[in-house]
Amino acid sequence: MTSLLRTSSVLATALALAACTARPAPGDTAATAADAAQALFARPAADALPGGKTTVFSNGRNAFSLPAANLSDAERTRFVVGNSFFKRNWVQAPASTTARDGLGPHFLARSCGGCHVQDGRAQPPDFHNPLAPQPFAGLLLRLSVPGTDAHGGPKHEPVYGDQFNTMGIHGVQGEGEVHLSYERIEGQYADGTPYTLEKPRYHLRNLAYGPMDPDVMVSPRIAPQVIGLGLLEAIPEAEILANAQAQAASTGPIKGQPNYVWDAYAERMVLGRFGWKANVGSLAHQTAGAFLGDIGITSSRFPQQTCTPAQKDCLAAPNGNAKGQQGVEIEDYALDDVIFYQSTLAPAARRNAQDEGVLRGEALFHAAQCAQCHRPSYRTGTALFPRLSSPALSGQDITPYTDLLLHDMGEALADGRPDFAANGRQWRTPPLWGIGLLPAVNDHQRLLHDGRARGVAEAILWHGGEAEAAREQFRHLPAPDRAALVQFVESL
Template sequence: MLLTATLGLLLAAPLHAAETSPPPGELTGGATTVWVDGKNAFSLPAANLSDEERTRFAIGNSFFKRNWVEAPASTKVRDGLGPHFIARSCGGCHALDGRGRPPEVKGGRHEQPVGLLMRLSVPGVADPHEGVLPEPTYGGQFNNAAVQGVRPEGEVTLRTTPVRGRFADGSRYTLQQPVYGFRQLAYGPMSPKVLVSPRVAPQLMGIGLLEAIAEADILQNAADQAASPGPIKGQVNRVWDAVAQKEMVGRFGWKANVASIAHQTAGAFRGDIGITSVWAPGEGCTPVQKDCLQASSGGHGGAFEIDQPTLEDVVFYQAVLAPVARRQIKDPQVRQGQALFEQAGCASCHRPSYTTHQGPNPSMSSPTLNGQTIWPYTDLLLHDMGPGLADGRPDFAASGSQWKTPALWGIGLIQAVNGHTRLLHDGRANGVLEAVLWHGGEAQAAQQQVLQMSRAQRAALVKFVESL
């Protein structure tokens, strides 16, 4: 079932043998770390997996990357697509286990997004298990594709407006503020109070290690910031986890609105592909969408469209995707950039290191992830990033201007894997420096320090971040 390219990767995970005592931070995932670059940099299993675990990784990889088809079909293990969807596979959004991007202009028109989705909600009392109140006609997510006999919900539009500024040395820069909209809406207008949040699909390497960070460490991050002087005051997002059936600390999603990889995976199967499971039942058709409701009543006759063992294999696959070792760690420019990163206060939110513990769902992870010293550069907390980045859409405890600190490891390889350098929650930033320039709110002081840096210092800062 595996793609040919993946078969050749499964044994390609030994640690570099030339250095017996690597510098601190070079082994980003401890013993799980792999030494690789190029297009497959995010797609390797943890280096310390057993042979049995590598087999399970291969099975999960197959179901993650292969397309699902409409039901009923002769391929029973992969049917059930839709009725509404935005992608036909997990890999459709996370190409090569990497990062999505905003739509591009082709032939004078913006293509329809795949690796970027549009969250929808309206103000009001949120569903305690969903964290938001879905838009009444189009639900919690806008889907621009559909199976035969069902109308796609519509099309996404995008325009940008320039945001100009200059550094202290006189160098000018121009950022692009995205403005999203909708057209050809199939089921009538949206609520005039609709709240819209574009979210780009992030790269997946190392997420099992992020899941294995103890909740106590995340809570301590918030306590330490609360007790420290200055504007950095990160907050925990507490969210409902469908797998554990309890409230937990959120750590995934751009607003830390998901607590576990298992919940995130089930939700993405249903929301992005239209594949139901025990943790995410129901197709998500709203009462207005009669064709969607009619289509959802066929196919599997109400049964879940991905069985539990397969779903757990897909979760396992993601959990053991290995982080990549740092590059050029001894380069003088990288070292200069690291000093500037710390001087600007970036490490206050982008906490460098943790020691992992057992995650919440050990049957869908590996014990080899436990007890590792890892270097993801995140505090997994929500921070107010100011009006420039605000989407105005609350999500559980997250406000409309708060975003979770993203992990920085692997950021320098997005270009090699996915052919672009789009960063931030909606991909608006083209590269590390633009991402920094968008920082506001709690991060305003750090952004101001970067504005004062010379061209050479800015280049060193970017090179350091891209080495992670």
């Protein structure tokens, strides 16, 4: 009864806000009271546990590092083993530590946890001097040239491959230096309150293997938090496609599209769910691919190093050999446990869900039609690869706030680089769960695909393209309402 009364109260607020605060963009219709009512009526109460029975209760430094609450004892043991391989450093081969040797030859980090610190989100270097080389662990630069590979994915830059790795083991050069500068963009809310956004500019210097292809395309990608990934993988494909169908049939600018990508585990094209452009189809592929690309660790699915013909020192570097599986540097059992670990990292329970400001912000969020892309809720099915996940993740009512689709986010956020079906202006809708815990876990709240936004409000202000109307509604809100909407998002 309390939940019903609470939902009715939020619904009434949404109806009023939809009528009073919605501001249509040119050529678009405003959110209607019926739209807001339908959005709220179709989702669980705002105090629902984000991960269903997997949800954990933690709001401190370790909030992203806990196993799903409903795992068995045997699964918790497997979780701990996977955690050890996720967070411990790899070393250069040959080494006495044969279970963890094989780092590089090129790499960005020495462990998965080197980018996903505390299983959380990385941030770009907070420097404003473009002349100083800057550490870039957690922010990789994807590289490609026009055309596609054998599976329809991006075609690698011929000298530097598919990503720019700034570090190398002893005897191998790092590929070069990345320098970062910012362009300041001044703006103001409708009430006259000024704001400043910072647009990053990336400069690749001291290239170790000569110039890049003149048509190279560069796309920055920040390492996101890794909570709830197994739950996202267990969302039925039909639900994600239904999101696209519903948006296509509706009026207004929101028209999300699915991406289809090659998966090394399924050995076929599958629906993209992970990565900033929905350019990865499974957590297994994402994990094995990151071991190779970011740390230089080969596996049975990715057995070849990424050295290009121009990188002679890289080609000559020694490889590590997993003790029980010659020819690769991480054995299948260890890689499987890392995948299981990431699959079963739990979302944390919401904070202050009953706060008056949070409830008002929730209603404003729906009235601005933010939930069209950030769909609140799903019921999970089964994992794509059950042996790499847990049955405890199935049948859960979850609230990740994403449609897992690609959306045109406008020219200001465009990277100009295609990725399978994604074009240079499209990005996947990121889940919102856990955003409010980033300051506690990672001591920052840098958001969007490259970490340019310094908080929720700036992230909204960067929205364009399909989301321009929602951004303008936010920009026209009075300051207390803007604060309430941000407060709601930070409660997720």
